Amino acid sequence: MAQPLCTLLLLLAALAGAQAWSPKEEDRMISGGIYDADLNDDEVQHALHFAISEYNKATEDEYYRRPLRVLRAREQVVAGTNYFLDVELGRTTCTKSQPNVDTCAFHEQPELQKKQLCSFQIYEVPWEDRMSLVNSRCQEA
Template structure:
């Protein structure tokens, strides 16, 4: 009968281990494909392209011309894996970037298309966006 007294302690210990294991896991749900208008994705996509333009040495802004892949993974926030095609615009970085009025480069010598993969962590309700990695290559 004395062993019955140990059952609540055993169950509490088991529950504690399960919770601790789940808290230590980074991803609670693996990457899934999402649409471009999915929940917090538009802001994350905009942030990614803005960061590319900010970090680029090119004197022209780039605009997205095609979304190739968008995936989301749930962790302590949201993680996004984004593949996009970016094209050089006619707007230089010495002016405010307006994607609506900034056409794509038409001059054959300045025309350029690149493919980028961005990995972004975000906690959108806190306004936290972090570009964890980016890789861009000429298309």
């Protein structure tokens, strides 16, 4: 009689431990799902900086753009990581050729700031030291 009771108690303890484990952490280990990303995470910041840098290289505007705010950041674990970033960009007073453009002031006049809403998809394979801007869509805000 004692052994079935012990087995039942062990089973209940195992179930309680499984319930205590955060489903969000467990889900992050599963490939394919898209989850909210932590903007303070170094990898997310690296992906954001990479996307903005690639965006600025591709545009013909002589002025550098930088994020006004990040609207949404998500990530997906695949054979590497996909980052999906929705960002509001503003036009700065600095030209792209200037050093330290990451701290440039934004234009004060709204017509010169030319805000844009952009969605970026960045794919990173860290063990191959590879990152690419897979998709970039922007529209005037």
